[in-house]
Amino acid sequence: MMRCIFFLLGILLPISCAENYRGTHLQAAVQCSRRTKSSDAPDLREIYLWTLKNSLTGMLLQTPSYQAYVSAMNTADMPVYNESVRSVGRDWPLYGLTMVGIKRLDNLQKLITTILANNVAGDFVECGVWRGGSSIFMRGVLKAYNSLDRVIHLVDSFDGLPPASTPEDEDIWSQVNFLKVPQDTVEDGFSRYHLLDNQVQFHKGFFRHSLPRFRKNFGDRKIALLRMDGDMYESTMDILFNLADVLAPGACIVVDDWVIEACQKAMKEFFDMHNMRPEIIPIDNDAVYFCLDESIDLKMAWYEQFNKKRSP
Ligand SMILES: C[S@@+](CC[C@H](N)C(=O)[O-])C[C@H]1O[C@@H](n2cnc3c(N)ncnc32)[C@H](O)[C@@H]1O
The missing domain is CATH 3.40.50.150 (Vaccinia Virus protein VP39)
Structure with a gap:
């Protein structure tokens, strides 16, 4: 029984870890790579691309939104930085090289x-x-x-x-x-x-x-x-x-x-x-x-x- 559980974890962990390199959560990705065997760990290419995406969008430094856009969208009460808004390209980052x-x-x-x-x-x-x-x-x-x-x-x-x-x-x-x-x-x-x-x-x-x-x-x-x-x-x-x-x-x-x-x-x-x-x-x-x-x-x-x- 225990062997079966370890076998299943062995399959599932690397899959869920690869998923962590999509989206925004570096901490989850890093913890994940610590848990995996070195052969399963996401490679430097994935880490580079993750960092590139989160830097270009301004998500890494949680940069504020361009306020004129926020008011034009009639969402003046929107917080200065909102992860769920930024991640789907719904604001214009004041600092950040892409708005997508x-x-x-x-x-x-x-x-x-x-x-x-x-x-x-x-x-x-x-x-x-x-x-x-x-x-x-x-x-x-x-x-x-x-x-x-x-x-x-x-x-x-x-x-x-x-x-x-x-x-x-x-x-x-x-x-x-x-x-x-x-x-x-x-x-x-x-x-x-x-x-x-x-x-x-x-x-x-x-x-x-x-x-x-x-x-x-x-x-x-x-x-x-x-x-x-x-x-x-x-x-x-x-x-x-x-x-x-x-x-x-x-x-x-x-x-x-x-x-x-x-x-x-x-x-x-x-x-x-x-x-x-x-x-x-x-x-x-x-x-x-x-x-x-x-x-x-x-x-x-x-x-x-x-x-x-x-x-x-
Ligand atoms: C919404 S922004 C693009 C956002 C960008 N792709 C990003 O990753 O953040 C629109 C861009 O399209 C350009 N643009 C739109 N229509 C154009 C046209 N007919 N001729 C030249 N540039 C145009 C604007 O100058 C502007 O830089």
């Missing part, structure tokens, strides 16, 4: 390791990077897995969101100064994590101008992972119509702003016009992802008409 929260970074890690394991060809692209934390994390995962042939592309105005060029968006985003982060600052963030190198490339400008340029220079490379985080209807359409047809079979797309009505509307319209019915998988209350099994034949006539009607 731990759950979305855990998911990003899972998608990247699956892409590497399945040899899905291609680079990783983030459209809408803010302070660069999600892209820094993607570079960190590649480093941790010694993946040397993939590039992380950061696409952003590095000056905030554009004024709305169609009636599909409310013209409010361009005035949000907190979302304006210069490229130098993002590069500096990468440097401080020792992750700025020739596997990182920056593409500056509003998507409608920078993405056609990006596409032209991309040659016949492919995209294995696309993080869409541009909030607006037009940003979503610009990303899809410039990049969706270079996604590799097996590529995954993270839609950070599924919760925003304008973004979800753009996604659903894009799916309808391309007869797509992907399985949409929730990550947390805001973000979703889906993966493709075949390439997309873009209906460019729609996008050309869309562009003609936009204000300059």
Whole structure:
């Protein structure tokens, strides 16, 4: 009987310990690694990625939220730092290099390791990077897995969101100064994590101008992972119509702003016009992802008409 119990513990402990390296609890993870045999203990790669995630989100130092956002969300009584809010990316960290929260970074890690394991060809692209934390994390995962042939592309105005060029968006985003982060600052963030190198490339400008340029220079490379985080209807359409047809079979797309009505509307319209019915998988209350099994034949006539009607 006792032997059976020890046998079961031997199986269950390492499994539950591996789970501790998801999320936020370092203490639980460390206690766990002390209890496990050295061969079962989570390795330095997991500890590095755990530390990276918790540092980039500001969770390690429990940094406060940006108060203007807190009041705009009508949650003025929200504590200055709230772990459950931060972990699902529901506040804007005053200090912290990403606002997406731990759950979305855990998911990003899972998608990247699956892409590497399945040899899905291609680079990783983030459209809408803010302070660069999600892209820094993607570079960190590649480093941790010694993946040397993939590039992380950061696409952003590095000056905030554009004024709305169609009636599909409310013209409010361009005035949000907190979302304006210069490229130098993002590069500096990468440097401080020792992750700025020739596997990182920056593409500056509003998507409608920078993405056609990006596409032209991309040659016949492919995209294995696309993080869409541009909030607006037009940003979503610009990303899809410039990049969706270079996604590799097996590529995954993270839609950070599924919760925003304008973004979800753009996604659903894009799916309808391309007869797509992907399985949409929730990550947390805001973000979703889906993966493709075949390439997309873009209906460019729609996008050309869309562009003609936009204000300059
Ligand atoms: C919500 S933030 C991105 C958050 C970031 N992914 C993170 O990990 O914290 C939105 C970013 O998208 C950029 N952005 C949105 N629409 C854009 C557009 N049409 N052209 C260029 N940049 C855009 C903004 O400049 C801003 O940096």
